[in-house]
Amino acid sequence: MPQVSMTVNGKPATGDVEGRTLLVQFLRDTLHLTGTHVGCDTSQCGACLVHVDGEAIKACSIFALEVEGAEVTTIEGMANADGSLNTIQQAFQDHHGLQCGFCTPGMVMSAAALLKENPKPSETEIRDYLQGNICRCTGYHNIVKAILAASGQETAIAAE
Amino acid sequence: MYAFEFERPGSLDAAVKALQEEDAQALGGGQTLIPTLKQRLAMPSKLVSLKGIAELQGIAQEGDVLKVGGGSTHGAVARETKGIFAGLSLMASKIGDPAVRNRGTMGGSLANNDPAACYPAALMATRGTVVTNTREIAAEEYFQGLFTTALEEGEIITSIRFPLPEKSNYQKFEQPASRFPLVGVFVAKYGDRVGVGVTGASEDGVFAWKEAEEALAGNFAPEAVDDLWVSAEGMMSDLHGTAEYRAHLVKVMTKRAVAAAE
Ligand SMILES: Cc1cc2nc3c(=O)[nH]c(=O)nc-3n(C[C@H](O)[C@H](O)[C@H](O)COP(=O)(O)OP(=O)(O)OC[C@H]3O[C@@H](n4cnc5c(N)ncnc54)[C@H](O)[C@@H]3O)c2cc1C
Ligand code: FES
Ligand code: FES
Numbered sequence: 001m002p003q004v005s006m007t008v009n010g011k012p013a014t015g016d017v018e019g020r021t022l023l024v025q026f027l028r029d030t031l032h033l034t035g036t037h038v039g040c041d042t043s044q045c046g047a048c049l050v051h052v053d054g055e056a057i058k059a060c061s062i063f064a065l066e067v068e069g070a071e072v073t074t075i076e077g078m079a080n081a082d083g084s085l086n087t088i089q090q091a092f093q094d095h096h097g098l099q100c101g102f103c104t105p106g107m108v109m110s111a112a113a114l115l116k117e118n119p120k121p122s123e124t125e126i127r128d129y130l131q132g133n134i135c136r137c138t139g140y141h142n143i144v145k146a147i148l149a150a151s152g153q154e155t156a157i158a159a160e
Numbered sequence: 161m162y163a164f165e166f167e168r169p170g171s172l173d174a175a176v177k178a179l180q181e182e183d184a185q186a187l188g189g190g191q192t193l194i195p196t197l198k199q200r201l202a203m204p205s206k207l208v209s210l211k212g213i214a215e216l217q218g219i220a221q222e223g224d225v226l227k228v229g230g231g232s233t234h235g236a237v238a239r240e241t242k243g244i245f246a247g248l249s250l251m252a253s254k255i256g257d258p259a260v261r262n263r264g265t266m267g268g269s270l271a272n273n274d275p276a277a278c279y280p281a282a283l284m285a286t287r288g289t290v291v292t293n294t295r296e297i298a299a300e301e302y303f304q305g306l307f308t309t310a311l312e313e314g315e316i317i318t319s320i321r322f323p324l325p326e327k328s329n330y331q332k333f334e335q336p337a338s339r340f341p342l343v344g345v346f347v348a349k350y351g352d353r354v355g356v357g358v359t360g361a362s363e364d365g366v367f368a369w370k371e372a373e374e375a376l377a378g379n380f381a382p383e384a385v386d387d388l389w390v391s392a393e394g395m396m397s398d399l400h401g402t403a404e405y406r407a408h409l410v411k412v413m414t415k416r417a418v419a420a421a422e
Contacts, residue, residue, distance in 0.1 A: 002166065018163060019163065019164045019165050019166035019206075019207065020161040020162075020163055020164060020166075020197070022194075041198065042195050042198070043191060043194070043195050043260070046257070046259065049259055055262045056258050056259045056262060057259055057262055057263060058259045058260075058263075060194075061190055061191060061194045061195070061259075061263065062190060062194070062263065063166060063190070063194075063207075065166045065168070065209075066166075066168070066190075066209060066211065068168075110258070110259075113258065114258075129257075129258055131256075131257040131258075131339060132256065132257025132258065132259050132260060132339075133257075
């Protein structure tokens with residue numbers, strides 16, 4: 001079986017995988033990092049979103065062997081060094097940006113990628129960026145508010 | 161998924177060689193192929209990843225032509241063609257979602273030739289050229305119907321060449337669940353001609369709407385197509401839209417694209 005090596009949340013990670021092993025399977029089944037969720041497994045929902053070399057990637061739609069040598073960040077790598085929630089995570093809590101929480105890891109990873117690209121996104125830009133992240137619970141309003149708050153902006157949004 | 165071997169060659173030559181093996185298949189961004197494999201609709205013995213091949217990268221203007229490496233992601237196309245080719249940049253920026261755009265490639269999309277894929281409309285409107293490891297194929301010969309192209313087994317799209325228009329625009333009437341276009345129209349205006357490429361509509365895949373091209377060449381204004389009529393015959397029909405609805409959208413999207421062209 002081929003071996004794969006990558007850096008996950010700053011730590012080296014190595015394991016045996018098959019050609020068909022998806023990154024999300026390697027993260028969850030081999031590394032036991034179960035914060036990265038599988039919602040659809042058909043590339044639609046974004047619950048599996050992680051960062052690979054800083055870019056937002058759906059971990060259900062990339063093979064582990066494609067990530068050889070890369071730096072991966074998952075939701076487990078997002079908290080502050082002292083274990084407290086980072087700004088985006090805290091904003092999701094403060095603004096009730098989650099209900100069941102299933103989509104939340106993907107939402108937080110997506111939001112982090114957005115804010116890196118665009119530190120003060122408008123409401124429209126946030127909604128546009130989150131097109132690939134599906135939430136069955138919140139109706140998105142509070143997710144958008146949380147991201148506005150995390151970027152230091154007013155959280156008043158237009159009712160839709 | 162059925163089991164397969166995975167290989168990531170570092171050069172085009174090595175990839176061409178790896179693809180000569182029986183049932184070997186190229187892997188671009190995997191945004192179409194991986195879901196297909198999950199449904200067990202394909203059974204390659206080996207996947208040959210094209211991601212590590214420098215020859216497939218790079219987006220550059222060469223005189224009045226834009227050359228896009230076959231391995232360029234939609235995200236790279238969106239960013240790097242802004243200011244050079246507005247319509248193509250806009251098109252790429254609306255494909256799927258940010259994560260799909262970070263992986264999916266132009267070569268993969270054109271090789272797949274989904275009847276609702278975006279890039280075929282741009283390639284058809286510009287009468288661009290698909291460049292492979294062995295030859296150059298003009299847009300009109302390249303597309304051969306749903307999911308069918310002129311590519312031979314194991315042939316790799318190395319780059320795509322678009323004659324740069326003076327003005328261009330893409331109008332995508334989005335099907336919100338899949339984020340693919342229900343109908344998409346690309347308009348490209350040149351000094352002596354206008355190209356109109358239509359995707360998502362016809363049962364035969366992408367096509368050039370020639371009557372509109374002629375009318376717009378004489379008068380590049382939305383009203384120029386007012387008297388034209390798109391037949392519903394041969395249009396796709398499904399729960400998202402009837403053939404008549406799609407035929408109607410072709411005209412509406414064309415007018416919008418002309419009005420917005422820059
Ligand atoms: C949620 C979602 C939304 C999407 N929305 C849109 C949309 O709005 N518009 C749109 O156009 N597309 C859309 N797509 C499809 C997306 O653009 C894919 O990236 C694209 O169709 C395939 O490109 P790929 O690089 O991922 O190819 P892959 O999936 O890796 O491969 C597809 C096919 O092309 C072959 N191939 C790959 N690269 C090459 C090459 N260089 N030369 C020869 N053959 C090659 C493969 O062998 C395979 O047969 C969407 C996809 C998803 C998951
Ligand atoms: S599980 Fe990956 S997109 Fe839904
Ligand atoms: S909080 Fe339940 S799916 Fe989003």
